Amino acid sequence: MALIVQKYGGTSVGSPERIKNVARRIAHWRARGDQVVVVVSAMAGETNRLIALAKEVQANPDPRELDVVLSTGEQVTIALLSMALAEQGVPARSYTGAQVRILTDSAHTRARILAIDEQNLRRDLDAGSVVVVAGFQGVDEAGNITTLGRGGSDTTGVALAAALKAQECQIYTDVDGVYTADPRIVPEARRLKTVTFEEMLELASLGSKVLQIRSVEFAGKYRVRLRVLSSFEDEGEGTLITFEEDENMEQPVIAGIASNRDEAKITILGVPDRPGIAYQILGPIGDANIDVDMIVQNVGHDGLTDFSFTVNRNDYAKALEILEPVRVHIKARDILSGDKIAKVSMVGVGMRSHAGIASTAFRALAEEGINIQMISTSEIKVSVVIDEKYTELAVRVLHKVFNLDQAPA
């Protein structure tokens, strides 16, 4: 008898019909003799609706209270799914994050899971019930309800699979796996049979929202067997996240293209080129708990240089506020900034052993007249910052130039 954890996303539980469909699928797995723990998201659109509702009442919602509001979305689906399972003749019990005791830190709206008490769940499983757990939520040491950040139900699923030592964590969503690019942007994108853990980590952090990055981190830390599949198809192996590179059938140079529009760019012009200047600029940004992503400093000329970096758009206004007095203090000329940018990235472990990826990408973008504003590379990725309005075009162009629509030979 195997224990599996299945997570169903918002679209998959978006209506009573779909919830019944999920119940039928679970009944099927259980009929095979497996023990099943199910994690569900709020019904499609519900979390957005709750955020908007909170903002109507308080422009900048109190994080503790916002988490209380947000956690209701998942609380509804766990009960509805348990009812649908009962209708299928499958005994099921629902649990909120606090009822399980998914212990998190106290960082409201972006809490991290610290520990999971799986005793109640085990008891129910041993008694033959399906356990249905609310995704995206937990409780801190003091008993406050917390949420795990957008897309956090993926992380609940993987964390439960780790705690219960499940055979596999299956993430059921509205696509049948991880693709070479977001299939909504590139219709020719291809499903990957496998993707390495490192690649998935990069893809998730660079904007492929099919898995929340923390869920991938958890899978890596606890070696959870993680698979992405469609909740709308009966067959299909989806995409398996692998840990050993030789487990991979396909070894393409580039596994996929990701994009995001979450960042904003800030450039300080005419900065005196002397030791300590990067620290003087980024120190106060770090002190304000603002994460910096890309950083570019030009070669100095005539004792001056330009210094650019990107931050999350949510932190953009605050970063500018912090920087103006810094600019005056270090006697820099001006600050240029903008949040109409996008970051487009190519990811693949094969890049380690292949030269020329970046230049091929830059040529392809140039041929479309897309200007590159910033570049950053690591061993297994190349990212460019471009004008937001070219995001989709850039993703398609890069997908094409690397022939990602064709299976590797």
Ligand code: ADP
């Ligand atoms: P769920 O509600 O099930 O958690 P999400 O909307 O969070 O689903 O994630 C699934 C979506 O992720 C897909 O509909 C797809 O548009 C998007 N996506 C982005 N990049 C990729 C990719 N590389 N492969 C598959 N899906 C992707």
Ligand code: ASP
């Ligand atoms: N309902 C939450 C969200 O929309 C969590 C999730 O779906 O994973 O972000």
Ligand code: MG
């Ligand atoms: Mg999601």
